């Protein structure tokens with residue numbers, strides 16, 4: 001049996017945020033709401049959203065675990081009926097987890113386009129180590145491109161790299177289907193692959209039209225909703241990124257690391273890794289260890305550890321030896 005959960009409404013465009021109260025009344029959202037944001041995203045959009053829907057709001061500024069507890073406490077205290085997350089990955093992930101625990105819906109209002117977590121039914125919780133947990137899909141997504149365009153360009157580049165990484169994630173999924181008979185969803189895989197391809201084809205236009213990227217990231221979230229897991233958008237390139245998070249934490253952004261991982265895994269899959277590297281360079285995303293701000297040793301170790309990150313069959317199979325990792329990183333010019 002399949003149980004597919006998707007957002008009911010998605011609004012993308014300039015001034016989309018102005019539609020918030022109309023959309024909420026169309027969705028039948030009533031009662032007490034809580035707007036979550038951080039200091040910066042409160043200024044960028046959180047304050048306005050709170051005003052538009054006459055909501056209470058909470059500004060998050062603590063480590064993730066503590067902020068989740070504060071959000072949960074506030075939900076209980078105010079008898080909150082739905083949560084609105086206004087921000088980037090940190091805020092939206094807290095909104096997802098807090099709403100999931102309270103069994104109430106949440107709405108995602110991303111203020112940047114740095115990765116597909118802003119729309120996916122997965123939350124990544126940063127504690128002593130990063131863990132990915134299954135939550136609900138957002139009830140609705142409001143992506144105001146005017147606000148997203150104001151975000152630092154580095155976030156936009158990282159978002160493009162995260163979308164491009166769907167490419168190798170889908171190839172890994174196909175491999176698992178062929179080699180270990182894993183369940184494979186054609187629709188989820190096609191949707192994910194299409195998002196990567198469109199971003200690659202239109203990479204030159206994305207700075208002027210962020211809706212191209214936003215739609216790709218939303219489609220990635222939908223692909224994960226259809227698959228019921230992050231499988232369509234997360235393969236060995238994501239394992240590599242998680243390994244970097246553990247080996248040299250806080251050195252670069254999730255999407256940036258996934259982009260470099262995509263170059264490496266594309267080489268292993270035997271596809272045109274040079275094209276992927278060029279696309280990432282065009283949008284200003286990192287393609288080397290130096291760009292990521294990590295040393296060569298970190299890349300080699302991450303390549304050797306990546307297959308252990310989670311129980312997911314990928315092109316890394318049983319893992320790479322040191323020699324294989326060095327060879328791969330050198331051939332793809334990552335080190």
Ligand SMILES: [Zn+2]
Pocket residue numbers: 115116117162233238254255258
């Ligand atoms: Zn990702």
